[in-house]
Amino acid sequence: MAELNAFYVTDRDAWNAFVEHAPYRSFPQLWEWGELREPAGWRAIRFAVGEREDQPLAGAQVLIRTVPLVGWRLGYAPRGPIGHFDEPETRRSLVAAMRHLRVLEGLATLKVDPEATATDPLGRALLGPPWRASTKVQPPRTRVIDLSLDEEALLAGMRKKHRQYVHKAERAGVQIEQLAMNATPNETASALADFYAIYRETAERAGFAVRVQGYYERVWSLFAPRGHASLFFATLDRERVAALFHFTCGDRAAEAYGGMTESGAASHANYLLKWEAIRAFKAAGFASYDLWGIATGGIAQFKEGFGGRQIEYIGARDLPLRPAQDAALRLLLPAYGISQRAHLRLTGHRLAGSDD
Incomplete structure (x- = not known):
């Protein structure tokens, strides 16, 4: 496999065309879902990896929000990432692109929540390091x-x-x-x-x-x-x-x-x-x-x-990008995991059908 490049996708039609045909595709990754969340204070970015920008292999729409008081940023990919993950190089390249969001977007933590099972290539990769289990947002079953x-x-x-x-x-x-x-x-x-x-x-x-x-x-x-x-x-x-x-x-x-x-x-x-x-x-x-x-x-x-x-999906997983900020958030915010989930639910990310 040739070297994969990471890039932002800024065209709605191009992004949606990728989403609609990608493995693990799901409607919260459509461009419109990011627009839907804007009034609640979320900002959407879409990025992907591939040999060419017009042929993305894998990617995610990430919703970004600043945590009140402390000013640190959290990212959340609802039902993402999506794409072709059979090749180890694709998985490595996407994680590298996600890590770079620490610099590009100032993220402390990135939460993902794909429609992947424990036997899928994507699911197996996310169940190991550097990922950790996180609080549920979307329905796990x-x-x-x-x-x-x-x-x-x-x-x-x-x-x-x-x-x-x-x-x-x-x-x-x-x-x-x-x-x-x-x-x-x-x-x-x-x-x-x-x-x-x-x-x-x-x-x-x-x-x-x-x-x-x-x-x-x-x-x-x-x-x-x-x-x-x-x-x-x-x-x-x-x-x-x-x-x-x-x-x-x-x-x-x-x-x-x-x-x-x-x-x-x-x-x-x-x-x-x-x-x-x-x-x-x-x-x-x-x-x-x-x-x-x-x-x-x-x-x-x-x-x-x-x-x-x-x-049964693997559930939400977190990728710590700024370890000190991530650790502080988990320690200092009251019941960080629960409050983060509640925040996502109140601002519209948790859909009807979850089994809370």
């Missing part, structure tokens, strides 16, 4: 449904009770709709308001936190125009009673936010909604459907009932 299976096989992979609830919802008259990409501004605003009302009602009932409505409107405005977001509803008697918000990245679709009203739960609309979303992504040519996190209790049972393969 998920279930992924293989959309190359035919519909009969997908149905067979579901629990019997889930199949029954899908058919009950159909008989109850539940209908499924998807917000069209060419919807008018008024139609889009109405759909997002309905989604938020459903999601907030679900959060109040289940006891999890949601952000303000404007956050989800901004998500849609950033991701949907580039084809990276979709919104499905289940309706009953012309009323929207369940909703699912997805991100897409390359040939992968992932759930992010969803919920149902009491009437949606009573009619099992959420079962039909998820099944029809799976069918829609399969029909559109997607290769996989990520249920995005396996929590505990009823939510876990609901997701597991749709089949798929459970995947």
